[in-house]
Amino acid sequence: MKLGRYIIDTHVHAQRHAAGKKLKEVGTEETKKAGYQDLSHAMRNLTTYDNSERLLYDMKCYDVDMCILCSAFGMNNEINVQLVEKYPDKFRALCCAKGTADKARAGEIEWTIEAACAELDQLLSTGKFIGIGEGAPGNPLHMQTRKTLNQSERMDQLRKVMDVARKHKVPARVHTGSPGMYPIPYTYWPENWHPYWIHDLATEYPDVTIIFDHGGMQGGNQEDLVDQCVQVASNHDNVYLETGIYWTELYYKALTNPNVGPEKLIWGTDWGASQPVQTRIGTHPQTYVMQVRKDGIVTHQVDVMGWSLKQVARLNISQDDLNLILGGNAMRIYNIEFPLTRMFRKVGQ
Numbered sequence: 001m002k003l004g005r006y007i008i009d010t011h012v013h014a015q016r017h018a019a020g021k022k023l024k025e026v027g028t029e030e031t032k033k034a035g036y037q038d039l040s041h042a043m044r045n046l047t048t049y050d051n052s053e054r055l056l057y058d059m060k061c062y063d064v065d066m067c068i069l070c071s072a073f074g075m076n077n078e079i080n081v082q083l084v085e086k087y088p089d090k091f092r093a094l095c096c097a098k099g100t101a102d103k104a105r106a107g108e109i110e111w112t113i114e115a116a117c118a119e120l121d122q123l124l125s126t127g128k129f130i131g132i133g134e135g136a137p138g139n140p141l142h143m144q145t146r147k148t149l150n151q152s153e154r155m156d157q158l159r160k161v162m163d164v165a166r167k168h169k170v171p172a173r174v175h176t177g178s179p180g181m182y183p184i185p186y187t188y189w190p191e192n193w194h195p196y197w198i199h200d201l202a203t204e205y206p207d208v209t210i211i212f213d214h215g216g217m218q219g220g221n222q223e224d225l226v227d228q229c230v231q232v233a234s235n236h237d238n239v240y241l242e243t244g245i246y247w248t249e250l251y252y253k254a255l256t257n258p259n260v261g262p263e264k265l266i267w268g269t270d271w272g273a274s275q276p277v278q279t280r281i282g283t284h285p286q287t288y289v290m291q292v293r294k295d296g297i298v299t300h301q302v303d304v305m306g307w308s309l310k311q312v313a314r315l316n317i318s319q320d321d322l323n324l325i326l327g328g329n330a331m332r333i334y335n336i337e338f339p340l341t342r343m344f345r346k347v348g349q
Ligand SMILES: [Zn+2]
Pocket: 011, 013, 070, 072, 134, 270, 273
């Protein structure tokens, strides 16, 4: 049985990396110069390919009506726009400042948040994108510059991203969480580890919708960032939690807070991120998403939609609440049209 009236996966990567060749080069002078020692660094230097055939298969398999396509980690805006144009009833796209990052990486310009935001502004002006993400732009050369941004410096960068979101009346995303396995640096997205910083942005920009990518759970089984994201969402009407790799009990953390509830949750799985789902029988949680370093890189298309929908299916809440989480909230936030009125519970005034 389909789990909701209209199901939108709000966090999807429809592009894949062909990483094998580049990874074989790790340790050579060329890769040292390019600044990468493993897949997490190599990804931004790779060409990506359209992976929509597999995505469309999973959407059909699990009755997912629409996906919001994100560009990140070397994925480009162009393939996502092509997919939106080819399948207008199935896809929408967010934009990322990849052009600025590529030019900085090639040594053609110095990366600045101003240049990245100008690119976002230009992309949003085309009308082909419905928001910014995933995450906010960061310096792609952080491995070489070795400059750790302090809170004040990064917050000023994020304010510039929020200005663009405000201008175009689109949601902005803030990335949270860690997948495990990859040696994730701190300074590319310092806010990743500090959801509480977002109290300031949410207060300064009450008219801009802010979505925590992953709602504090990008992977692993530590719940501290989820707790912090829930708390921030409970304080601000404009802050939402993306929940796709929450296990069932994490949904209840948000649902039992009367200032969060189903109205503030949007489902999004990070499909295409190729993070495996672990089964650890007898432990809690018994299944969760995590890269395990000794297992290496996953080579098959991880079935995260199936896993995530099973977590959602266990929620003992009304179908109308479920419909908000699975699609209704995303339609409201991203202005996605639905052919019938009054099919989703009214939220707000
Ligand atoms: Zn992602």
